[in-house]
Structure formats: C-alpha cells, structure tokens
Amino acid sequence: MANTCTDHHNDDAEPAPDATAPTPPEQTWHLTIAYDGSAYAGWQVQTKQKTVQGELRTRVRLLFRSPELKVYGGSRTDAGVHALDQQVSFTAPTPPDMTPDKLVYVLNRWLPDDIMVLRARICPGAFNPRYDNAGKAYTYCIAPGRRVNPLFARFVWRTPRPLAVPAMREAAALLTGEHDFSSFAANPGYELESSVRKLYRLDVSEQHGLIFINAVGESFMYKMVRGLAGYLVHIGAGHAPAADATRVLAARDRSQAADSAPPQGLFLAKVFWNDDEWRHYEPLIPPFTLI
Structure with missing residues (x-):
C-alpha cells in the first residue's frame, strides 16, 4: 500500500501560545x-x-x-x-x-x-x-561465543559457544514462505483470526565475528521474530538438525521449538509501504551503527 503522506519544509521556531485564537483544524x-x-x-x-x-x-x-x-x-x-x-x-x-x-x-x-x-x-x-503498512523487516544480532566491544554489547545476544551458520541457513530456508507459525509465537492465536503468516525472507549472515538474522514478512505475531531467532540459534548450537524445522512448523505447538531469543539483540529495521518494496531491501549491518 502506498504511503500518501506529504513532506513539508518551513521554519523551525517554537510555536507561540495564543489564548484568543480559534481552535486550529x-x-x-x-x-x-x-x-x-x-x-x-x-x-x-x-x-x-x-x-x-x-x-x-x-x-x-x-x-x-x-x-x-x-x-x-x-x-x-x-x-x-x-x-x-x-x-x-x-x-x-x-x-x-x-x-x-x-x-x-x-x-x-x-x-x-x-x-x-x-x-x-x-x-x-x-x-x-x-x-496501513505493507510489511516489516527485523534484524537480530548475535555474538557467538565471544566477548564484544562494550560500546555495543547491549545490542547483541552473546551465546555461550560458536554457532554453525550453514545449519542455521538451511533451517531458515525451510521456515521461509507461508506457514502456520504457531510454534514460534509467544501467545499463538492471541487477538488473531489466523496464525498463518507469509515470511518473505529469513537470512542468516556473518560480519566482523557477529551473526545477523534478518526476517522480512507481511506481518508478525507477538514475539515471533524472537522465537525464530531462538530456534535458529538452537539449530546452530547443534541441539537439533536443520531438518527439524519442518517438524516444528507442522507441530503448531510453541513447546516444540526452542526458547525465544532475549530482546536486546532485536531491531525493528524497516517498515514497507509498497507491496514489492521488500524485494529491494538491503538490511543495515550492523543495525546499531544508527543508534
């Protein structure tokens, strides 16, 4: 859906109160x-x-x-x-x-x-x-088994050991698409008519010793991105094979997936206004360069 708002550019002085003026529109x-x-x-x-x-x-x-x-x-x-x-x-x-x-x-x-x-x-x-939006993108940041610079430590999840990124990518590919994501939502069905969601992209990348999970979708359920990130780390840590993602999706049961990732590594990265805008989206890596 296109954003119909219009930009304006004028002075930036603070407004002066006027008790006698009529109520503005x-x-x-x-x-x-x-x-x-x-x-x-x-x-x-x-x-x-x-x-x-x-x-x-x-x-x-x-x-x-x-x-x-x-x-x-x-x-x-x-x-x-x-x-x-x-x-x-x-x-x-x-x-x-x-x-x-x-x-x-x-x-x-x-x-x-x-x-x-x-x-x-x-x-x-x-x-x-x-x-009125057409989709959203989130980025989750992980420091796998290593200390990080204290200036950005509060923006990453520091896992206790290194992670197998190829296995995480394989599982992410199985999770991409239109599925019932009940197994990854904190409150499946809460205030929702359906727990089916369309996940356009679920990418796992590495840079500078950090791992980034980028989730792009039409919409997301409550804590769904953190649920996905926690499960991909579960796979990367060797607790289940990548193919387990198919079983977890089919179960439609939150208890069948891993614990959710903690909140500090998650960024709302981008909101889309046009249906195909996500196709050209490139996430900012790392996202905390703008914080």
Missing part, C-alpha cells in the same frame, strides 16, 4: 522515530512503567496542548527491543505555523537522548501505521 501526523529500547518496558504505554510510546505521547500532548491525544505505533516492540524505523501517527489540532521541520526540532529537544524523531509528515487523510 485537525491534522493527521506521521512520524518516523528511532530508539534504543534498553531502558524501556517496550513501546506500548503501561501503568507505572517507562515506555517509548509514553515518553513520546507526553511530549506530543504538551506540544499540541491536547491532553487526550492518542499516539499509535506501527509495531508494539517488546521491553528492551530497539527500532530504526518505528512508524507513529496521531491526530491533533495543528496551528498553521506548525510544520514538520518545526515538530522534529521541538520534539528532539524535549525527548530523552535514546529516542529520536527522524522525519515528520502531514497526511491528507486517515492513517494508522499499524494497519
């Missing part, structure tokens, strides 16, 4: 943000816990003087998961001098250093990134 905004999720209990607002959505919503409500404003995200990332391309929307009364450049400037002054607004757009109609 509502506009739907579309933001792209990045964040280091290490200090957050995930994207979604939670009671008494710091979340990315909560931090962003507080600032947006202040900026637009709209205490009931709702902020929607394209992916409900888990606690400790990071994002390079999280998509956000909200609708708010928007003064004529509130431009996308100005919004980016002000929010980035107000937000904590581990959350950054990359881009802002005004949409001509209704828009919700959770439902």
Whole structure:
C-alpha cells in the first residue's frame, strides 16, 4: 500500500501560545522515530512503567496542548527491543505555523537522548501505521561465543559457544514462505483470526565475528521474530538438525521449538509501504551503527 503522506519544509521556531485564537483544524501526523529500547518496558504505554510510546505521547500532548491525544505505533516492540524505523501517527489540532521541520526540532529537544524523531509528515487523510503498512523487516544480532566491544554489547545476544551458520541457513530456508507459525509465537492465536503468516525472507549472515538474522514478512505475531531467532540459534548450537524445522512448523505447538531469543539483540529495521518494496531491501549491518 502506498504511503500518501506529504513532506513539508518551513521554519523551525517554537510555536507561540495564543489564548484568543480559534481552535486550529485537525491534522493527521506521521512520524518516523528511532530508539534504543534498553531502558524501556517496550513501546506500548503501561501503568507505572517507562515506555517509548509514553515518553513520546507526553511530549506530543504538551506540544499540541491536547491532553487526550492518542499516539499509535506501527509495531508494539517488546521491553528492551530497539527500532530504526518505528512508524507513529496521531491526530491533533495543528496551528498553521506548525510544520514538520518545526515538530522534529521541538520534539528532539524535549525527548530523552535514546529516542529520536527522524522525519515528520502531514497526511491528507486517515492513517494508522499499524494497519496501513505493507510489511516489516527485523534484524537480530548475535555474538557467538565471544566477548564484544562494550560500546555495543547491549545490542547483541552473546551465546555461550560458536554457532554453525550453514545449519542455521538451511533451517531458515525451510521456515521461509507461508506457514502456520504457531510454534514460534509467544501467545499463538492471541487477538488473531489466523496464525498463518507469509515470511518473505529469513537470512542468516556473518560480519566482523557477529551473526545477523534478518526476517522480512507481511506481518508478525507477538514475539515471533524472537522465537525464530531462538530456534535458529538452537539449530546452530547443534541441539537439533536443520531438518527439524519442518517438524516444528507442522507441530503448531510453541513447546516444540526452542526458547525465544532475549530482546536486546532485536531491531525493528524497516517498515514497507509498497507491496514489492521488500524485494529491494538491503538490511543495515550492523543495525546499531544508527543508534
């Protein structure tokens, strides 16, 4: 599905309050943000816990003087998961001098250093990134059996031993395609009509002593990517042959796969707006170069 939002570029001065001015017309905004999720209990607002959505919503409500404003995200990332391309929307009364450049400037002054607004757009109609996207890509980072530079240690899963990458690739090929992925979702069937998903790509690559799992799909169930990553590490560690992936898929039972990978190695890497955009996608490796 094509993204119909339009870019605007004007001044970036902060808006001045005007108590006598009439209420401005509502506009739907579309933001792209990045964040280091290490200090957050995930994207979604939670009671008494710091979340990315909560931090962003507080600032947006202040900026637009709209205490009931709702902020929607394209992916409900888990606690400790990071994002390079999280998509956000909200609708708010928007003064004529509130431009996308100005919004980016002000929010980035107000937000904590581990959350950054990359881009802002005004949409001509209704828009919700959770439902209006055409697919997503995630990258999972692994340090197999080795110490890593402490400057990026919090962005990788350090496994206790080296991993057999060829076996991981063989299993990944068996998992690619349209399948029932109940065996890899934390809550199979939760709020879902179907647990069948189309996985366009599941690649395993090596660079600089690290292993990267790239998952590209139409949509993903809750903790599905972490489930896939944990299972591929299970295969790479020699706990099962690559062909076991076929059995696990057919079982449609979460207990038949390995434990999920921990959250710190996972990045929401890219959101697609056009149906074939994923075909030309090349993941940023390593993804934490943008954090």
